[in-house]
Amino acid sequence: MPYVDYQTKLLEPVAERLERLNGELRDASATTILRASFVREWENKITYVSSFGAESAVMLALIADVDPDFPIVFLETGMHFPQTLDYKQEISERLGLTNVRDVPPSETERKVLDPKNTLWKSDPDACCALRKVRPLEPALSGYDAWITGRKRFHGGARLSLPVFEHANGRFKVNPLASWSQDDIDGFLKRRNLPKHPLVAQGYPSIGCWPCTKPAADPSDPRSGRWAGMDKTECGLHVDKNERPRVF
Structure with missing residues (x-):
């Protein structure tokens, strides 16, 4: 991997950096992408936001191989399945x-906006904003980049997912973008x-319990998320200001 000092990278225009990274690493292994991100691009300035959901063990294992003390953020929405919390402890x-x-939501804000914990019934977008989107920003304070576990085979807006993108003032790294369900299953079995x-x-994609059901369509892993609603994402991966830059 070519060496580029950190100060030079800070001055590198976002578009040029994305073009450089995607050009170099779009076909690289997930481990190579992680090592380049940890060591060369954003040393001590990158974190992983994990749901500890259906496929999270893959990314967590790859990260542990590189650095088991790597910072990992878990958005503790207060609405997770008990099985998710148990699994989080087990896999960790x-x-x-x-x-x-x-990282929990602001308790003061929750008491005002959702005192009975029923906001998901009337306004799931507002519930996600309260419990995920707004808590994420302070959790990412001090980081220039963050890692996600998104994959193209999840469909929808993720079909054209690049390895590196930029949104809301930070770089996002998607080391598993090109992985398939078979890749995931094979990795879990081997390890x-x-x-x-x-x-x-029957839950191939797992979020908060009120808005997650078993997948209605086996070919669509996320068909059990916000089933029956005009909603496919919680909002964490929506650029608030502009279309994400991917290059």
Whole structure:
């Protein structure tokens, strides 16, 4: 990997940096992408935001291989399935992860906007904003980039997902963008990693319990998320200011 000092990278225009990174690493392995991101591009300035959901063990294992003390953010919405919280503890211990941080919503704001924890019924977008979108920004303070576990085969807006993009003032890294369901299943089997317990019950994509059901369409892993609603994303991956730059 060619060396570029950090100060030079800070002065590099976003469009040029994205073009350089995607040109160099779009076909690289997930581990190579992670190492380049950790060591060369954003040393101590990058984190991973994990849902500890159906496929999270893959990225968590790859990160643990590189640095088990890497900072990991878990948005503790207060609406997770109990199985997700148990799985979070199990997989963290199995992989030796030592820097997982729970980030809850503002309790003051929750008491005002959702005192009965029923906002998801009347306005799921507002519920996601309260419990995920707004807590994420302070959690990312001090970081110039963050890693996601998104993949193109999830469909929808993710079909054209690049490895590197830029939105809301930060770079986003998607090391598993090109992975398929077979890639994920094969990795979990080879590494003998436990699956989220709800996967066996028909949940290929897992979010908060009020808005997650077993997938209605087996070919669409996210068909159980906000089923029956005109909503496909929680808002974490929506650029508030502009279309994401991908190059």
